[in-house]
Amino acid sequence: MTCTGATGLLVEDRTGSGGTIAFAHPLVHAAVRDDLGPARRRRLHQAAAALVSGPAALAHRVAAAVGPDERLAADLEVAAREAAEAGEVAQGAARLAQASAASTDRARQERRLLDAVAALAGSGDVSGALALWPQVAQLGASARRSALLGHLDLLCGRGAVVEAHLLEAWQAHNPDTEPLVGADAATSLASYLCTVRRLEEALVWSERAFAASAGDPAARLQALTVVALSLTLAGRAPEGLARLGELPAAAARVPIEATDGLVMRGMCRLFTDDLTGAMTDLSVGVARLRAGVRSTYSSQRLVYLSDAEYRLGAWDDALMHSALAVLWPTTPTGPWTWPSCMAMRPWFPLPAGTGSWPAPTSRRPGPRPGLSGPEPGSRPRPWPAPSWPWPGVTWTKCYRPRHQPGPWAGLRSPVWPIGARSRPRP
Numbered sequence: 001m002t003c004t005g006a007t008g009l010l011v012e013d014r015t016g017s018g019g020t021i022a023f024a025h026p027l028v029h030a031a032v033r034d035d036l037g038p039a040r041r042r043r044l045h046q047a048a049a050a051l052v053s054g055p056a057a058l059a060h061r062v063a064a065a066v067g068p069d070e071r072l073a074a075d076l077e078v079a080a081r082e083a084a085e086a087g088e089v090a091q092g093a094a095r096l097a098q099a100s101a102a103s104t105d106r107a108r109q110e111r112r113l114l115d116a117v118a119a120l121a122g123s124g125d126v127s128g129a130l131a132l133w134p135q136v137a138q139l140g141a142s143a144r145r146s147a148l149l150g151h152l153d154l155l156c157g158r159g160a161v162v163e164a165h166l167l168e169a170w171q172a173h174n175p176d177t178e179p180l181v182g183a184d185a186a187t188s189l190a191s192y193l194c195t196v197r198r199l200e201e202a203l204v205w206s207e208r209a210f211a212a213s214a215g216d217p218a219a220r221l222q223a224l225t226v227v228a229l230s231l232t233l234a235g236r237a238p239e240g241l242a243r244l245g246e247l248p249a250a251a252a253r254v255p256i257e258a259t260d261g262l263v264m265r266g267m268c269r270l271f272t273d274d275l276t277g278a279m280t281d282l283s284v285g286v287a288r289l290r291a292g293v294r295s296t297y298s299s300q301r302l303v304y305l306s307d308a309e310y311r312l313g314a315w316d317d318a319l320m321h322s323a324l325a326v327l328w329p330t331t332p333t334g335p336w337t338w339p340s341c342m343a344m345r346p347w348f349p350l351p352a353g354t355g356s357w358p359a360p361t362s363r364r365p366g367p368r369p370g371l372s373g374p375e376p377g378s379r380p381r382p383w384p385a386p387s388w389p390w391p392g393v394t395w396t397k398c399y400r401p402r403h404q405p406g407p408w409a410g411l412r413s414p415v416w417p418i419g420a421r422s423r424p425r426p
Helices: 003-009 026-035 037-051 052-066 070-084 089-102 107-122 126-138 141-157 159-172 179-196 199-212 217-233 239-244 258-269 273-292 298-312 315-327 338-344 348-355 356-360
Strands: 010-013 020-023
Touching: 020 026, 037 052, 037 298, 052 070, 070 089, 070 107, 070 348, 089 107, 089 126, 107 126, 126 141, 141 159, 141 179, 159 179, 179 217, 199 217, 199 338, 217 239, 217 258, 239 258, 258 298, 273 298, 298 315
Parallel strands: none
Antiparallel strands: 010 020
């Protein structure tokens, strides 16, 4: 260590209870690693694994592995479970993918890989889930594989195939041995049906999801959120909110693992003009998002909070949260959520409402990277007027301009009849 330290190759870190030795710079590490042959690197990793413990030892064992190793795979799965419990979803999913690659049994290999994809998709990390999909595509056909593919179709906005994949999963699953596969497929299908306004079918599938998920608290909560949403959009908001009645009334007392339910309660309250209740629930949801709690509705909670703030007159807060909704790092939830965030944000009505007419035009964004924009040379089309497709839900946002800055007392008065397809011109 004295010689290598003097040359600047290695450094010793004595912080904490023990000391560690590391390369002084990543480029030094890369140069030394590339100069070693694979066999020698494996021997060095094996030796290092015997000198350290915990995650460091496991990382050295992974680097030294050659071929399947069920003992290593089991240890990686345990590490993945511990990472997930600590809130490190991406790290847990990476460990599960490594465990799948090290598995000796085909069934365990498939289960661990699908667990990794499900964890990423469930936390809103669609990009991470899609990165693993080429490996999933090599697996045999199964009900769970179809359910995950359908869920990713939903998050990526592939409406042409989402229903087919989810119905395939429902029909192929065994209710006795894999009820949660059916529950997940029915939950995703109900969510999709809500987006296309087939609310009676959404109610049927959300109730099927709830019935199938009775034995699992997490799946049951996801099913309940879709039941509440379906009932609210169908004009039965009191019933929808009652289905979430098991949540504590105080938003701050809702358990962390039930954050999705809290956010959905806030959304349903917003749809029924309970703006104060919506703002309370969604504010706690956003605070948890900032603290690192990831969930299905990461960007939606921001944009719906901004909607409640806008309608209550907190316009500066509304602008801040609507901007965060479209820029939040977890918005790789895909094209399905990003356009809805863009459509709901109050960037356009707010400047107009304060008399700043040039601002709405200047705030219009270009196409999001990764999404197709207009054809080269095409003429720009007018921004579409907002529409509200669910007749059972009141729409009370006011877009009429105000020529003087400041809050407008009439923010909560309806501008056009409930269920109207387009906005009347002032």
